[in-house]
Amino acid sequence: MAMFDKPVTGSDGTSGPGTVVGGNVKLTGTLKDVNDITVHGQVEGEIISDRVVTIAETAKVKGPITATTITIAGTVNGAVTASERCELLPSARVTGSVATADLSIRSGAIFNGKATMTAVERAETTRSEFIEPTPEAEPIEEPAQAAEQNEPTPSNDTADSNSETDQATPTAEFED
Numbered sequence: 001m002a003m004f005d006k007p008v009t010g011s012d013g014t015s016g017p018g019t020v021v022g023g024n025v026k027l028t029g030t031l032k033d034v035n036d037i038t039v040h041g042q043v044e045g046e047i048i049s050d051r052v053v054t055i056a057e058t059a060k061v062k063g064p065i066t067a068t069t070i071t072i073a074g075t076v077n078g079a080v081t082a083s084e085r086c087e088l089l090p091s092a093r094v095t096g097s098v099a100t101a102d103l104s105i106r107s108g109a110i111f112n113g114k115a116t117m118t119a120v121e122r123a124e125t126t127r128s129e130f131i132e133p134t135p136e137a138e139p140i141e142e143p144a145q146a147a148e149q150n151e152p153t154p155s156n157d158t159a160d161s162n163s164e165t166d167q168a169t170p171t172a173e174f175e176d
Contacts, residue, residue, distance in 0.1 A: 018051070023058050037067070039074070057091045070100075083118075 018036035021027055025041035032048040039047070039059040046063050047053055053067040059074035070082040073089040078096045080086060086100040090108030099116040 018049075021059075023056075055092075057089075064096075 019033045021039040023040040030046045034050045036052040038054045040056045047065045049067040055072040055074045057073040064079040072092040075093040080098045082100040085102040087104040088109040092109040
């Protein structure tokens with residue numbers, strides 16, 4: 001079989017295809033893998049992955065799930081913690097807390113719990129960290145202050161004496 005001729009190696013040097021819990025499997029305890037984990041059956045206990053966890057439509061999980069990315073189509077009772085992204089597909093049934101930087105709940109999914117949005121490490125850099133203030137820079141004026149400073153001052157010229165009547169007045173014409 002060609003599938004087993006060469007080991008699968010991830011970009012971070014980890015090898016292996018990850019873990020798949022089959023539809024007829026009931027696992028009790030902690031399921032931990034540095035690679036992807038896909039659950040089609042039942043898991044009672046903690047699921048931990050350094051990469052992606054996928055809970056298939058036929059899956060039932062009772063316990064916490066922790067991974068970089070988590071996609072749920074089945075039933076989960078427990079805390080869900082995804083450091084980057086969590087997606088609840090239309091068939092998902094989640095009871096428990098969800099903590100992630102990017103949460104997507106599709107129409108039809110049922111979510112009963114608390115969602116907490118966390119910052120992704122690479123997105124924590126703010127714009128102000130890229131701009132170094134210079135000592136000779138002048139403070140930025142508020143738009144209202146700038147408008148006040150740029151207003152023309154009234155003069156005694158006859159051209160300015162009718163300035164109130166020279167302002168445009170919006171009009172509307174209607175034809176029957």
